[in-house]
Amino acid sequence: MKIKWKMKTWMKIVLLFITLGIVFSYAMFQGGFVSWFLFYSFTPFALYALLVAFYPMSDFKVERTFNGDSYSVGDKLEITISLERKVPFPLFFFVIQNDTTITEKSEELILYPWFKRGISVIYTVENLHRGEHIFGDITIKSGDFLGLILKNRVIRDSKTILVYPSYIDMVYRSIESRYEQGASASQIRLQNDSTMVTGVREYQPGDRFTWIDWKSTAKKNEMQTKEFEERQSHDISIVLDRTPSKSFESMVKFSASLIRTIIRHGGQIGIYSVGKEHSIFPIRGGEEHQHQLFYHLARVKADSNTPVYTILDGDKAFYQQAAAIMIVTSTLSQSLLDSSHKFTKRTGSVVIFVIKENGERVTHEENALHDQALRNGTYVRFLYDEGFRSALLGVKQR
Template identity: 40%
Template sequence: MKAFFQKAKKIWKLVSFLLLVVTTFVYAMFQGGFVSWFLFVSFLPFALYAFFILVYPLKDFEVSRTINQEKYRAGDRLIGTITLRRTVPVPLAYLLVEEILPNDLLFCQQTKQAKRILFPWFKSTITIQYALDRVPRGEHTLTGIRLVTGDFLGLIEKERTIELEQHFLVYPSYADMTYRQHENKFDQGSTSSKMKMVRDTSMTVGVREYQPGDRFSWIDWKATARRNDIMTKEFEQQQSHDVMLFIDRSQSASFESAVSYSAAMTKAILKYGSQVGLVSVGEDRSVYSLRSGEEQFAGIYYHLAKIQPNSKRDFSKVIEMEIGKFQPTVTFIFITGKLNRSMVESLEKLSTRHLHLEVHLTKDEGVRLTKEELSYMDLLKRRNILIKTVYPTMPKSPIISEVS
């Protein structure tokens, strides 16, 4: 319908132009005299110029666009340069040049406008720049450039849209941070190590007296018979550094903070020397198995640049479905922007397996925790689940502050 009205508008303008030319000529012929012919002769240059614009093809313009970087971080400045070249130097009184921005870039602050009116006249080469400040994270596509010109009186208007697709990716902004593994505390005693201690049941190094919590399969029946007391096998203790991150991709006001924090955590864990993986479930499911090295960071970082909060499943369901696919020796960190009852109930069930669970709750600057979230945090702490609130801040150099 919109295209129909635009076409009708163009036809109406053309008909109006022809009627105006014919009317002034007929008036001069039949009325005669100085005034009538003066009106016709005065209008004639405008009519001739409008005719030139009517027959001038905007396809004569060759259009190119460049942007100042190949890769961006969220908050960077995008500078686009549009260059127009033409072979026929028809004088153009004005030329409107507009970069057709996608919806996700429309609300960026434009220190140099992406829609400009120029007065090129006989120029054969025209160059303009526009600037978008604080581009948002994600995958963006610039689709084309719109050109509009016309005559002095607005009777003739010509428009052309040049399709010129250009894709670019904006990665999440993150700050360097230091990763430190936290102590594990259980109901029966505690371990003061900063690394999780795991029993390797394939390596028996001795026997000891039975202690509450030992598994039935650990009992050494021969030693029990010799000593007339229940004895269990002593296994070699191994230290696990591996960390599996779970990111909540449901709708949340602080989703972007969660993405930035996930990137920072991934970098920090790898720098610490540990292996790291990522579980990301939305409309698509992406799982990065435990690995180390720059290649692992590059893969996760690329994924974090593209993800959107489009999960149709509750985060608690994602955790329950995915956590059983990994070794229980792994440290599980759940990064989310909100706490709800279903998630807390799921974590309470998992805590009975003596897994190392951490919840990192991301909040935007100035956003306070609700009373409900504070009560949920108390419940998790009673279950010896580490929970911390993370506030990303963006001064001159971004930092991530943590509040346990």
């Protein structure tokens, strides 16, 4: 590529000398004021183009900096491109091309440095969108007045910024044993504290073998099981529906709000995210875990071909954890309700948050499914952006 560019430059230089020679020959043979005026007028431009051709673009040192280290949706990004050089050669114009995925087209800036040794330019990108944005090569271009010589240089300076999802401070209420809605409720799974024995009872199918009280069994001649103190499980596992949807950004925002609220109040939470990349984050708490979850939400895409209900049906990991499952989706379907009801009967609780865009109405079919879900013990709530803050207020103690 460099050899081809050098050949092209030398061809232009040769063409420049030929043009200058033609103009000089015309002045010599034609004579007169006009022909010599044409020669003397063209000569400075030709000489300047010749100097530009031999001016090394490597003389420039280019640096790109940003106005921060962390960004959220809606923030303003300021990008500063600084150029410094040793030789103050007069450059009529200077073009900086900034390759980036943050805008649809590459940014091009036109400067007029002339004799300046150093120059900086700042441009802003308003209202950042969530995601991973890559800033690639910086290309600098310059040339002469007439466009006879055009030079460029590509600076390898790849950088990446992450724009994290925005969030809303929710009104927090710890997750107790029931989600009440009308006459129906959804049971939240309880955990047994095996260190606190409170009594014995008759053996029931599903009790662990290690819970059997052999002394009581021998006395009563019936299988007896130890009873333990029950403690409430406030652990949450979010299942994020990543099938393409116009509400996906709102779903990510709601998930981020849920994560931040629960962790800030001492709870533990995890994410189950299935798309082209299969990501499972265990249920944990703390600032570091929140950062990991937000990092995933910053990069996550609606690229799944797997309906969300198949996750509950197909992954046994859900049946091995004492946690409430919160599904964040944009569509309520019969298949999703069937899977949720099956999960509720076998293991624990399922809560479905159906996120809608402002102006999008809940369909008659979704209302019917909502009533059916309540009868089956599954809590369903339709949410718009303005309702995110109070999303957890439906959680009440039994």
